[in-house]
Amino acid sequence: MDAYTELLSFARETQALGEVAGRLGWDQETMMPEGATPQRAEEHAAMAKVLHARHIDPRVGEWLAVAEAKDPVAAANLRHIRRSFERNSKVPADLAAALAKTTSLAHRVWAQARADEDVAAFLPLLEEVVALRIAEAQAVAGDADPYDALLDDYEPEASGAGIAAIFDRMRPRLVALRQAILEKPAPSALSGTFDEDGQLRLSEELARAFGYDTAHGRIDKAVHPFSSGSGLDVRITTRTSLTDPFNCFYSTIHEVGHAAYEQGIDRAHLLTPLGSGVSMGVHESQSRIYENQLGRGRAFTGWLFERMKDTFGDFGIADADAFYATVNRVSDGFIRTEADEVQYNLHIMLRFDLERALISGDLLVRDLEAAWNDRFKSDFGYAVDKPSNGVLQDVHWSEGLFGYFPTYSLGNVYAGCLNSAMRAELSGLDDDLARGDTSRATGWLRENVQQFGGLRTPMDTIAHATGSLPSEEPLLQYLEEKFGRIYQL
Amino acid sequence: MDAYTELLSFARETQALGEVAGRLGWDQETMMPEGATPQRAEEHAAMAKVLHARHIDPRVGEWLAVAEAKDPVAAANLRHIRRSFERNSKVPADLAAALAKTTSLAHRVWAQARADEDVAAFLPLLEEVVALRIAEAQAVAGDADPYDALLDDYEPEASGAGIAAIFDRMRPRLVALRQAILEKPAPSALSGTFDEDGQLRLSEELARAFGYDTAHGRIDKAVHPFSSGSGLDVRITTRTSLTDPFNCFYSTIHEVGHAAYEQGIDRAHLLTPLGSGVSMGVHESQSRIYENQLGRGRAFTGWLFERMKDTFGDFGIADADAFYATVNRVSDGFIRTEADEVQYNLHIMLRFDLERALISGDLLVRDLEAAWNDRFKSDFGYAVDKPSNGVLQDVHWSEGLFGYFPTYSLGNVYAGCLNSAMRAELSGLDDDLARGDTSRATGWLRENVQQFGGLRTPMDTIAHATGSLPSEEPLLQYLEEKFGRIYQL
Numbered sequence: 001m002d003a004y005t006e007l008l009s010f011a012r013e014t015q016a017l018g019e020v021a022g023r024l025g026w027d028q029e030t031m032m033p034e035g036a037t038p039q040r041a042e043e044h045a046a047m048a049k050v051l052h053a054r055h056i057d058p059r060v061g062e063w064l065a066v067a068e069a070k071d072p073v074a075a076a077n078l079r080h081i082r083r084s085f086e087r088n089s090k091v092p093a094d095l096a097a098a099l100a101k102t103t104s105l106a107h108r109v110w111a112q113a114r115a116d117e118d119v120a121a122f123l124p125l126l127e128e129v130v131a132l133r134i135a136e137a138q139a140v141a142g143d144a145d146p147y148d149a150l151l152d153d154y155e156p157e158a159s160g161a162g163i164a165a166i167f168d169r170m171r172p173r174l175v176a177l178r179q180a181i182l183e184k185p186a187p188s189a190l191s192g193t194f195d196e197d198g199q200l201r202l203s204e205e206l207a208r209a210f211g212y213d214t215a216h217g218r219i220d221k222a223v224h225p226f227s228s229g230s231g232l233d234v235r236i237t238t239r240t241s242l243t244d245p246f247n248c249f250y251s252t253i254h255e256v257g258h259a260a261y262e263q264g265i266d267r268a269h270l271l272t273p274l275g276s277g278v279s280m281g282v283h284e285s286q287s288r289i290y291e292n293q294l295g296r297g298r299a300f301t302g303w304l305f306e307r308m309k310d311t312f313g314d315f316g317i318a319d320a321d322a323f324y325a326t327v328n329r330v331s332d333g334f335i336r337t338e339a340d341e342v343q344y345n346l347h348i349m350l351r352f353d354l355e356r357a358l359i360s361g362d363l364l365v366r367d368l369e370a371a372w373n374d375r376f377k378s379d380f381g382y383a384v385d386k387p388s389n390g391v392l393q394d395v396h397w398s399e400g401l402f403g404y405f406p407t408y409s410l411g412n413v414y415a416g417c418l419n420s421a422m423r424a425e426l427s428g429l430d431d432d433l434a435r436g437d438t439s440r441a442t443g444w445l446r447e448n449v450q451q452f453g454g455l456r457t458p459m460d461t462i463a464h465a466t467g468s469l470p471s472e473e474p475l476l477q478y479l480e481e482k483f484g485r486i487y488q489l
Numbered sequence: 490m491d492a493y494t495e496l497l498s499f500a501r502e503t504q505a506l507g508e509v510a511g512r513l514g515w516d517q518e519t520m521m522p523e524g525a526t527p528q529r530a531e532e533h534a535a536m537a538k539v540l541h542a543r544h545i546d547p548r549v550g551e552w553l554a555v556a557e558a559k560d561p562v563a564a565a566n567l568r569h570i571r572r573s574f575e576r577n578s579k580v581p582a583d584l585a586a587a588l589a590k591t592t593s594l595a596h597r598v599w600a601q602a603r604a605d606e607d608v609a610a611f612l613p614l615l616e617e618v619v620a621l622r623i624a625e626a627q628a629v630a631g632d633a634d635p636y637d638a639l640l641d642d643y644e645p646e647a648s649g650a651g652i653a654a655i656f657d658r659m660r661p662r663l664v665a666l667r668q669a670i671l672e673k674p675a676p677s678a679l680s681g682t683f684d685e686d687g688q689l690r691l692s693e694e695l696a697r698a699f700g701y702d703t704a705h706g707r708i709d710k711a712v713h714p715f716s717s718g719s720g721l722d723v724r725i726t727t728r729t730s731l732t733d734p735f736n737c738f739y740s741t742i743h744e745v746g747h748a749a750y751e752q753g754i755d756r757a758h759l760l761t762p763l764g765s766g767v768s769m770g771v772h773e774s775q776s777r778i779y780e781n782q783l784g785r786g787r788a789f790t791g792w793l794f795e796r797m798k799d800t801f802g803d804f805g806i807a808d809a810d811a812f813y814a815t816v817n818r819v820s821d822g823f824i825r826t827e828a829d830e831v832q833y834n835l836h837i838m839l840r841f842d843l844e845r846a847l848i849s850g851d852l853l854v855r856d857l858e859a860a861w862n863d864r865f866k867s868d869f870g871y872a873v874d875k876p877s878n879g880v881l882q883d884v885h886w887s888e889g890l891f892g893y894f895p896t897y898s899l900g901n902v903y904a905g906c907l908n909s910a911m912r913a914e915l916s917g918l919d920d921d922l923a924r925g926d927t928s929r930a931t932g933w934l935r936e937n938v939q940q941f942g943g944l945r946t947p948m949d950t951i952a953h954a955t956g957s958l959p960s961e962e963p964l965l966q967y968l969e970e971k972f973g974r975i976y977q978l
Contacts, residue, residue: 016535019528020513027512031520035704036722039508042760046505050539215524233525271531 284411773900
């Protein structure tokens with residue numbers, strides 16, 4: 001066997017073990033008996049240790065030194081393996097261990113602090129997490145920007161400065177759009193209750209309508225919906241809320257977007273480094289375009305309105321236009337995950353600016369809550385009322401995930417670009433969507449984005465699909481036009 | 490850290506990884522989408538490789554060489570670790586790999602051959618499996634009996650000769666009992682259908698009645714019921730049959746017996762080599778005594794009769810005595826897993842004698858089917874009608890499991906001993922069982938057997954619980970008395 005073949009075979013086993021570890025996480029959120037928690041922590045830790053040892057295995061370095069790429073697939077595989085090996089090898093073992101231990105502890109302390117509305121109880125550990133992540137970022141980045149080194153884990157090629165430039169152009173237009181909308185009368189919200197069996201049945205129908213393949217996946221309930229797995233076993237979860245069926249339906253469609261990406265990758269890449277989504281941003285572009293540009297569009301909501309009436313009977317919304325406005329209702333709220341398309345990115349920009357300042361040292365952890373509250377007031381016009389609605393609301397920082405938040409908005413930006421290119425190419429698409437038929441849209445995304453997995457870089461993936469480098473302009477135009485029409489701005 | 494502490498910490502991680510691998514198997518039988526099969530095979534293989542490497546890790550040998558046991562727990566842990574390390578280290582790597590590959594292939598070929606009723610299609614691979622297992626057994630056993638080396642994987646301390654002596658004493662009495670029973674009129678069988686929701690509800694009630702702890706486990710459906718996992722996460726499965734609710738109920742009680750053993754082990758042994766059942770035979774003793782001596786006794790079936798009437802309405806059985814006879818009905822049948830208490834062990838003895846002869850070389854694979862059919866006719870009095878009812882019925886040999894079958898009957902023998910000792914100690918137990926209250930019985934088993942896990946050897950486990958070394962006599966007396974009364978022999 002030549003070095004490349006040996007290396008790929010090793011990487012394939014690593015990938016298979018990664019799938020096992022991922023499914024352990026799925027099990028924990030869906031199936032695990034509650035009393036199993038302490039044992040599960042040891043199982044997770046043991047798997048993480050096995051995977052870490054493989055990621056820095058010296059044989060990988062030896063194979064990389066002599067492996068030759070005979071084709072673009074091999075070149076892409078080598079690029080991914082080299083990136084991961086070099087990144088992981090730069091982090092000293094004791095730092096990696098300290099990070100694993102501290103984030104595991106910080107996660108528990110964060111959950112308790114959030115429940116207790118007690119920021120002070122969380123800050124000492126958050127300080128440790130930030131210090132460790134800065135140390136890690138410096139070890140990886142050398143002389144380069146440490147934040148970029150963190151970002152690189154989730155969105156290769158992106159830079160903090162590049163994202164800041166995009167966000168700085170987006171923010172004033174989104175703030176202005178939000179203000180214009182909130183001066184208008186609000187569409188009616190849903191009222192009444194919607195039985196949970198009906199929600200789950202319709203949720204399954206939506207998953208099928210968006211092309212989710214249950215021969216290679218399954219749908220279960222979880223407190224926080226997620227998608228997990230790659231290749232032939234890609235599972236999604238959803239949740240129900242008696243008074244808010246949209247939470248169920250759009251969680252499902254969102255997760256189907258993620259899952260469709262994994263399920264849509266060329267099977268030739270199964271269990272290789274090319275066999276899963278190339279970056280968080282591109283992943284999120286799929287979940288967002290399924291959820292928003294397709295799922296929350298006027299055409300598809302017309303079909304959904306009828307299916308909801310079939311399922312739940314009359315629920316007090318007069319017609320499909322009113323339903324469309326209700327689905328896309330913009331209202332005040334503190335919580336990122338509950339935000340509408342207009343306000344969502346403002347939540348992200350707040351987090352991005354704060355975490356970048358934390359990593360650069362310009363902001364100290366002890367000043368984080370005040371900085372959060374000031375910025376929130378400035379963008380949203382009202383004050384945070386309690387920490388669980390503010391600085392303690394998200395899990396990410398407690399787990400050491402710095403550099404992750406901006407990928408959500410990059411996903412929205414990419415989705416805007418993809419939607420624009422797709423609409424230009426597929427005429428009459430809304431006629432399909434009005435019948436609940438997403439196949440041409442999802443087929444276009446599969447053909448132009450999903451199938452490539454890790455073969456192309458994130459930027460190349462979007463550029464090849466759209467014919468140009470990503471820009472925030474299509475997303476902003478889409479939002480201004482869509483909400484301008486709904487709210488008659 | 491001293492060598493023992495380091496070794497135990499390594500063993501604990503191995504144990505945790507073993508739990509992960511085991512749960513992967515659970516997932517495959519209960520949750521996995523059907524299209525995931527090929528990927529799952531790679532995931533299993535990758536986990537098996539990780540575990541195998543740890544089982545023969547040279548550091549284990551180094552730690553074992555210097556580790557000191559300061560107490561009985563440490564001594565037992567060292568005994569288990571040394572046994573596993575020495576056994577695995579004796580098997581050459583290429584032989585271990587060939588066995589893994591061949592049994593994986595043979596398993597698929599067996600399933601197809603059974604579906605096709607085509608013994609010849611399976612025999613070439615079975616020959617390879619037998620040859621490889623003989624080679625492995627010889628590598629492990631040296632000059633000792635190769636069959637004992639295989640048996641030792643499932644029932645340490647047992648020997649083929651010792652089991653043969655027990656079985657030779659049991660067989661004539663069981664054949665005679667069977668013949669006497671079949672000369673009598675058969676009790677009525679169940680007729681009609683029993684709705685599956687009702688079966689699952691009552692099955693859950695039975696699991697609870699036998700003390701199954703769902704805070705540390707869960708119940709799902711599977712084609713072939715099983716129990717899996719140790720410590721804080723012990724899951725069971727069951728199945729339903731529209732016309733045969735006993736299949737569901739007694740599968741559940743059987744698996745609860747296995748699970749209760751794992752759940753009952755002293756938590757101090759969690760994720761150590763002492764933290765799971767000590768042998769297949771002792772494990773089976775728990776599932777059998779729950780299922781048979783407790784679950785199929787006159788007292789408990791009286792309670793079950795009422796619960797079935799509550800659940801399904803009248804189902805044509807006149808009274809509790811008639812119901813007891815129906816539950817314990819003895820009738821002709823080819824299939825081991827469907828056999829009653831009287832005939833079950835005859836099915837095992839057949840397999841034990843044949844597999845021992847295969848491993849010793851006294852029987853050639855090409856003569857196996859004829860030998861099976863002759864022996865079946867001799868013990869049961871009628872001829873095997875097709876291979877799926879004969880030599881192809883069980884999965885075990887295709888997976889290379891030689892030495893496994895006798896542990897089922899050892900479990901029955903141990904259950905007989907335990908039942909006898911328990912009844913002598915707990916007066917009025919049947920009054921409890923007649924109310925559906927198993928707590929004194931399961932409490933006795935937990936106290937006297939389950940809590941010790943791997944601390945005592947299998948023989949010591951039974952001997953400590955019963956006050957004497959295991960013997961087949963209590964089981965035979967129990968069967969002769971029970972069925973003598975039901976059938977008025």
